[in-house]
Amino acid sequence: xxxxxxxxxxxxxxxxxxxxxxxxxxxxxxxxxxxxxxxxxxxxxxxxxxxxxxxxxxxxxxxxxxxxxxxxxxxxxxxxxxxxxxxxxxxxxxxxxxxxxxxxxxxxxxxxxxxxxxxxxxxxxxxxxxxxxxx
Amino acid sequence: xxxxxxxxxxxxxxxxxxxxxxxxxxxxxxxxxxxxxxxxxxxxxxxxxxxxxxxxxxxxxxxxxxxxxxxxxxxxxxxxxxxxxxxxxxxxxxxxxxxxxxxxxxxxxxxxxxxxxxxxxxxxxxxxxxxxxxxx
Numbered sequence: 299x300x301x302x303x304x305x306x307x308x309x310x311x312x313x314x315x316x317x318x319x320x321x322x323x324x325x326x327x328x329x330x331x332x333x334x335x336x337x338x339x340x341x342x343x344x345x346x347x348x349x350x351x352x353x354x355x356x357x358x359x360x361x362x363x364x365x366x367x368x369x370x371x372x373x374x375x376x377x378x379x380x381x382x383x384x385x386x387x388x389x390x391x392x393x394x395x396x397x398x399x400x401x402x403x404x405x406x407x408x409x410x411x412x413x414x415x416x417x418x419x420x421x422x423x424x425x426x427x428x429x430x431x432x433x
Numbered sequence: 434x435x436x437x438x439x440x441x442x443x444x445x446x447x448x449x450x451x452x453x454x455x456x457x458x459x460x461x462x463x464x465x466x467x468x469x470x471x472x473x474x475x476x477x478x479x480x481x482x483x484x485x486x487x488x489x490x491x492x493x494x495x496x497x498x499x500x501x502x503x504x505x506x507x508x509x510x511x512x513x514x515x516x517x518x519x520x521x522x523x524x525x526x527x528x529x530x531x532x533x534x535x536x537x538x539x540x541x542x543x544x545x546x547x548x549x550x551x552x553x554x555x556x557x558x559x560x561x562x563x564x565x566x567x568x569x
Binding site: 321322325328329332333336337340343380382384386387389391421423425426427428429 | 464467468471474475478479482483485486487489490492495496501503505507509536
């Protein structure tokens with residue numbers, strides 16, 4: 299090998315170190331960005347869950363059915379997915395699909411639900427997992 | 434013809450090619466392993482931090498003498514409940530699986546007393562805890 303080529307040959311080892319360092323850095327950036335991104339998304343989700351507020355304001359027996367009145371007291375839209383009627387002998391879940399915008403009221407009438415004669419508790423569950431209770 | 438024979442006889446040129454090739458293969462394999470490890474680590478972390486479980490209902494069932502929990506998976510990944518501790522005693526061990534958005538009863542055969550407070554702690558296979566306190 300001619301002496302003039304020697305510096306180039308020596309220079310390659312330096313380039314490979316830089317390439318290895320760059321690739322390791324890329325992997326580290328991928329790991330951290332993934333974790334931070336998901337952490338941020340879940341924090342946003344938890345924040346929305348915390349800002350959710352819903353109340354059962356009134357329950358009335360009407361025309362062989364039951365009418366429920368809800369109020370969204372939170373700052374985000376609420377999606378009610380289930381309505382529970384619990385008493386000492388039965389805990390019954392009724393799937394519902396109701397959306398209430400922030401600050402709005404909603405009346406929901408159904409023929410499928412008849413209130414029990416004995417003392418009962420009524421609960422609703424939102425899509426984000428919050429629960430409102432009416433006794 | 435004589436020149437070609439000379440090239441084939443010259444084995445000194447093959448060694449650098451083989452070493453470069455071997456180095457390339459090793460480098461590619463190392464990067465593949467590092468990338469796979471990165472994927473596995475980030476996936477596990479992401480799944481662990483995406484678990485959310487809501488306890489919709491707790492029924493201290495008199496007729497079956499059990500404590501029935503109605504669970505709702507409100508997280509971003511499927512969850513599996515591996516253990517339930519009631520008042521710090523393990524009352525359930527198994528694999529109760531809920532997909533994203535799924536909900537179902539988890540029945541725990543255990544005696545209970547009226548007018549008593551129960552501390553219930555659900556543990557997922559990924560190690561997350563959901564503690565709740567309910568009174569009969």
